[in-house]
Amino acid sequence: MDTSKSKTAFDEAKKYIPGGVNSPVRAFKNVGTYPLFIERANGSKIYDIDGNEYIDYVGSWGPMFLGHCKEIVLEAVKEACDKGMSFGAPCLAETELAKRICSLVPCVDVVRMVNSGTEATMSAIRLARGYTGRNIIIKFEGCYHGHSDSLLIKAGSGAATFGSASSAGVPEDFAKYTLVLPYNDIDAIEDAFEKMGNEIAGVIIEPVAGNMGVVPPKDGYLQKIREITKKYGSVFIVDEVMTGFRLSASGAIGRFGLDADIVTFGKIIGGGMPVGAYGGKREIMEFVSPTGPVYQAGTLSGNPLAMAAGNAQIKYLQENPYIYEEIEQKGAYLESEFKKSAEKYGVNVRVNRVGSMMSVFFTDNDVTNFETASKSNTEKFKVYFNEMLKQGIYLAPSQFESLFLSDAHTKADLEKTAAAFDKVMEILR
Numbered sequence: 001m002d003t004s005k006s007k008t009a010f011d012e013a014k015k016y017i018p019g020g021v022n023s024p025v026r027a028f029k030n031v032g033t034y035p036l037f038i039e040r041a042n043g044s045k046i047y048d049i050d051g052n053e054y055i056d057y058v059g060s061w062g063p064m065f066l067g068h069c070k071e072i073v074l075e076a077v078k079e080a081c082d083k084g085m086s087f088g089a090p091c092l093a094e095t096e097l098a099k100r101i102c103s104l105v106p107c108v109d110v111v112r113m114v115n116s117g118t119e120a121t122m123s124a125i126r127l128a129r130g131y132t133g134r135n136i137i138i139k140f141e142g143c144y145h146g147h148s149d150s151l152l153i154k155a156g157s158g159a160a161t162f163g164s165a166s167s168a169g170v171p172e173d174f175a176k177y178t179l180v181l182p183y184n185d186i187d188a189i190e191d192a193f194e195k196m197g198n199e200i201a202g203v204i205i206e207p208v209a210g211n212m213g214v215v216p217p218k219d220g221y222l223q224k225i226r227e228i229t230k231k232y233g234s235v236f237i238v239d240e241v242m243t244g245f246r247l248s249a250s251g252a253i254g255r256f257g258l259d260a261d262i263v264t265f266g267k268i269i270g271g272g273m274p275v276g277a278y279g280g281k282r283e284i285m286e287f288v289s290p291t292g293p294v295y296q297a298g299t300l301s302g303n304p305l306a307m308a309a310g311n312a313q314i315k316y317l318q319e320n321p322y323i324y325e326e327i328e329q330k331g332a333y334l335e336s337e338f339k340k341s342a343e344k345y346g347v348n349v350r351v352n353r354v355g356s357m358m359s360v361f362f363t364d365n366d367v368t369n370f371e372t373a374s375k376s377n378t379e380k381f382k383v384y385f386n387e388m389l390k391q392g393i394y395l396a397p398s399q400f401e402s403l404f405l406s407d408a409h410t411k412a413d414l415e416k417t418a419a420a421f422d423k424v425m426e427i428l429r
């Protein structure tokens, strides 16, 4: 496979863009190669500038749940485009999308649109602090909630100590207000609340972790957090930027029958346009400006093109609920084929999957949190990634990401993927 045009393009990009990319994971640094430059995409396929075709399991990191260039989404955007790109004033499409989200997600009474998942979680945290008058936020090791200062914190040493910044440029003083706990550990969260429950503004979590690879929550874990946050008057923030409208028409909240105070969205609600949103209980959301004292704003928030794309995609999902059953079956098929091949060649893997999110970890221990995920053999992952790519399968270029299925993946795509995986297992045995 010739990808030399991508290589040249990357060298050129590096002259003008830091590291040649506008989001770090795109640089393919973890897999020892250079990124492919994409020219176009359609359905389940993407095409690089050398003209190679791939079955795409990244889906722009989640938004393309219906596949690329879904006709109804494109039409809606084109129509909106003809009427004007941005007004900086209210438009009907904003209410329409807000209404859809509120009607689908049970604990969301009102919702505010922003431009990215990062903005959504950053604003949700400010709101939790503003609403409770407290400072401390709890997050979980391995969960990613975007790149705002309060959330770029990693675990410190010892169970209940505060974290330290996971990025340069985040003042250590900020880390004092973020407590980082292990995922799936009920005792850790109970301990934290016993010690300082009355100072904790909120808890933010990925209901199914996707940013340390896929890690499902243990039975009752999320419900326990709901209980304990309620008891101490802390705000429970469920970050559905990845899982929203993916794990069910009402996200992980619907799938697990969960209650939350604030829910954050992004990715799928924008249909491929830059959108985020945060919503929740009216009493809390009314603390947001202009009704309340918590300031948050955006020149392009509720952008008519983005709203058109989001409305079209979510409306389609509302009208075609069978998509969720089908995608569940697609996931189950890939999972079982992958496991069969790994077993056949005696390669140690753990396949974690929830619906259309799946990760193959190269390890022989169960992956239930960041610590166990970190034990994976990233050298084997590198071989897996590069060999799959050679066979025309485009996966996320990191062990600690999810594979995303879309409605556009066909049986033939899945069979080709399973066959490619089988070959890789033969190489890795």
Ligand SMILES: *Cc1c(COP(=O)(O)O)cnc(C)c1O
Pocket: 116, 117, 118, 119, 121, 144, 145, 146, 147, 206, 210, 211, 239, 240, 241, 242, 266, 267, 276
């Ligand atoms: C992608 C993601 C974010 C950040 O969204 P951006 O649009 O990239 O800023 C936040 N939380 C979760 C769970 C995500 O997967």
